[in-house]
Amino acid sequence: MRTNKFGIRIAASALALAVSYGAHAVTDKDIMNDHKTPEDVVSYGMGTQGQRYSILEDLNTSNVQHLQPAWAFSFGSEKMRGQESQPLIKDGVMYVTASYSRVYAIDARTGEEIWQYDARLPDGIMPCCDVVNRGVALYDDKVIFGTLDAKLVALNKDTGKPMWIKKVADYQAGYAITAAPIVVKGKVITGVSGGEFGIVGKVEAYDANTGDVVWTRPTVEGHMGYVYKDGKKIENGISGGKAGVTWPGDMWKNGGAATWLGGTYDPDTDSLFFGTGNPAPWNSHLRPGDNLFSSSRLAIDPDDGSIKWHFQTTPHDGWDYDGVNELISFDYKEKGKTVKAAATADRNGFFYVLNRENGDFIRGFPFVDKITWAEGLDPKTGRPIYTKGGRPGDPAAMEGSKGEVVVAQPAFLGGKNWMPMAYSQDTELFYVPSNEWSMDIWNEPVSYKKGAAFLGAGFTIKPANDDYIGVLRAMDPKTGKEVWRYENTAPLWGGVMTTAGNLVFTGTPEGYLKAFDAKTGEELYRFNTGSGVVGTPVTWTMDGEQYVSVASGWGGAVPLWGGEVAKVVKDFNQGGMVWTFKLPKDRVASQ
Numbered sequence: 001m002r003t004n005k006f007g008i009r010i011a012a013s014a015l016a017l018a019v020s021y022g023a024h025a026v027t028d029k030d031i032m033n034d035h036k037t038p039e040d041v042v043s044y045g046m047g048t049q050g051q052r053y054s055i056l057e058d059l060n061t062s063n064v065q066h067l068q069p070a071w072a073f074s075f076g077s078e079k080m081r082g083q084e085s086q087p088l089i090k091d092g093v094m095y096v097t098a099s100y101s102r103v104y105a106i107d108a109r110t111g112e113e114i115w116q117y118d119a120r121l122p123d124g125i126m127p128c129c130d131v132v133n134r135g136v137a138l139y140d141d142k143v144i145f146g147t148l149d150a151k152l153v154a155l156n157k158d159t160g161k162p163m164w165i166k167k168v169a170d171y172q173a174g175y176a177i178t179a180a181p182i183v184v185k186g187k188v189i190t191g192v193s194g195g196e197f198g199i200v201g202k203v204e205a206y207d208a209n210t211g212d213v214v215w216t217r218p219t220v221e222g223h224m225g226y227v228y229k230d231g232k233k234i235e236n237g238i239s240g241g242k243a244g245v246t247w248p249g250d251m252w253k254n255g256g257a258a259t260w261l262g263g264t265y266d267p268d269t270d271s272l273f274f275g276t277g278n279p280a281p282w283n284s285h286l287r288p289g290d291n292l293f294s295s296s297r298l299a300i301d302p303d304d305g306s307i308k309w310h311f312q313t314t315p316h317d318g319w320d321y322d323g324v325n326e327l328i329s330f331d332y333k334e335k336g337k338t339v340k341a342a343a344t345a346d347r348n349g350f351f352y353v354l355n356r357e358n359g360d361f362i363r364g365f366p367f368v369d370k371i372t373w374a375e376g377l378d379p380k381t382g383r384p385i386y387t388k389g390g391r392p393g394d395p396a397a398m399e400g401s402k403g404e405v406v407v408a409q410p411a412f413l414g415g416k417n418w419m420p421m422a423y424s425q426d427t428e429l430f431y432v433p434s435n436e437w438s439m440d441i442w443n444e445p446v447s448y449k450k451g452a453a454f455l456g457a458g459f460t461i462k463p464a465n466d467d468y469i470g471v472l473r474a475m476d477p478k479t480g481k482e483v484w485r486y487e488n489t490a491p492l493w494g495g496v497m498t499t500a501g502n503l504v505f506t507g508t509p510e511g512y513l514k515a516f517d518a519k520t521g522e523e524l525y526r527f528n529t530g531s532g533v534v535g536t537p538v539t540w541t542m543d544g545e546q547y548v549s550v551a552s553g554w555g556g557a558v559p560l561w562g563g564e565v566a567k568v569v570k571d572f573n574q575g576g577m578v579w580t581f582k583l584p585k586d587r588v589a590s591q
């Protein structure tokens with residue numbers, strides 16, 4: 001093992017492996033067909049629509065109890081913290097990220113390291129919610145990921161050597177990247193984090209081969225988007241609406257709406273779906289109005305970054321409910337017609353089914369046990385009907401520096417946070433990792449200062465029940481009915497995957513990878529990985545056997561922001577591993 005000038009450790013055998021594995025570069029077609037090709041996983045979401053559904057059924061409800069660890073790999077060093085990555089697998093090589101903007105290429109058969117890349121992070125990075133990374137994108141001969149200092153880095157897939165590095169935004173203003181980028185039509189599409197620092201959210205596209213910016217689409221109304229050609233802004237830039245319409249005064253200049261969770265892509269409508277976070281600051285009394293396009297889902301044209309439609313889940317958000325959660329495309333039949341729908345489970349506690357062709361609201365319903373801030377949704381528009389007195393009070397109306405405290409449920413960490421849900425084409429259910437908690441929240445005066453927290457709020461999160469916080473739910477998107485639930489002591493913070501083997505996989509902070517019967521919710525398998533699982537499982541097939549992988553390593557926002565909930569999880573140990581399991585060949589037909 002040696003270290004080169006880029007800080008990459010390369011195994012002596014790396015070149016030999018590169019020759020043996022490097023036969024097939026990732027194409028646009030590979031990415032668009034990812035959900036149909038179980039021998040690889042080349043997109044975040046196990047398919048660009050983000051369903052996280054595998055057609056594999058060798059591993060199923062009758063044999064999952066025989067799933068066995070094949071290998072485990074340590075991310076090493078004293079750097080642990082939350083491991084929220086989703087691995088990608090191509091031609092027998094796994095590409096997985098770890099905390100502190102690290103990337104690994106691993107022999108997927110043996111667990112041996114091929115190369116490791118450690119981003120050289122400056123002092124003064126400002127990740128709000130742990131030093132996580134959620135995964136890479138693959139394109140051609142490149143492995144592409146975002147860093148905590150808001151850069152995109154493209155590495156050679158065989159050597160781990162940087163091919164291009166681009167600054168996406170100024171980390172000293174609070175920008176960071178934690179989401180996995182996606183690749184659509186040769187362009188790397190990324191969002192940015194930083195909504196707690198008064199940044200301006202944006203979605204940007206970069207040429208995957210060169211790293212040149214192709215377009216930029218700010219997500220706060222009033223800011224212009226641009227298309228670039230030969231390094232120049234095209235003059236007739238794309239407007240994102242007029243300043244001052246849904247924001248008072250100059251507040252739009254630091255309006256937040258961070259696109260921190262990345263996006264999905266629907267080839268049927270040729271749309272990127274990105275969510276946007278809270279308007280800044282959290283103190284909503286400073287910014288009367290809807291504050292577009294914060295706490296919304298946006299459909300964006302991948303060719304020029306223009307906004308095709310938007311759907312705002314929490315207009316004038318005063319609870320940090322954000323609106324970033326993944327929008328998953330799916331089709332369903334109703335009255336003999338196929339509906340091109342998309343669904344999202346919002347932090348605010350409501351589950352939304354939208355028409356993905358135009359953003360129209362189809363239906364919405366709570367997916368958590370209690371919502372205090374709204375009485376319901378307008379059945380025509382999906383706009384929330386606010387509860388009187390449900391918004392934290394205006395500090396300007398009080399004599400002290402603190403506004404009236406309200407108890408709000410869900411807490412700002414959400415009915416569901418970043419951890420992706422999954423959709424089964426067999427059961428036609430969504431499997432939603434959710435949490436039951438409330439918060440005391442109040443507002444305080446605040447003014448913008450570059451690189452400083454821009455909240456104007458204080459809060460304490462509390463569990464809603466004595467014996468559990470996390471709930472994995474099977475939700476029917478046609479009726480709003482909860483078909484089954486699994487309750488977990490600690491808050492759920494890991495992603496979900498479902499398979500044609502009638503299985504649902506997810507992890508728990510207690511350390512388990514678990515599998516459930518997709519129809520009944522019966523727990524069929526558990527394996528303790530040694531640290532909390534807040535990553536997202538994947539499955540693929542190799543040499544005729546079905547594999548499952550998941551990253552393990554407790555962390556993320558809960559221990560940092562969780563108030564009284566942090567006490568529930570304080571004894572969980574950190575870690576940093578990726579675990580890989582397989583079903584032995586002789587167990588495939590087992591009953």
Ligand code: CA
Nearest residue numbers: 034037040041
């Ligand atoms: Ca695939």
Ligand code: CA
Nearest residue numbers: 195277278322
């Ligand atoms: Ca936020």
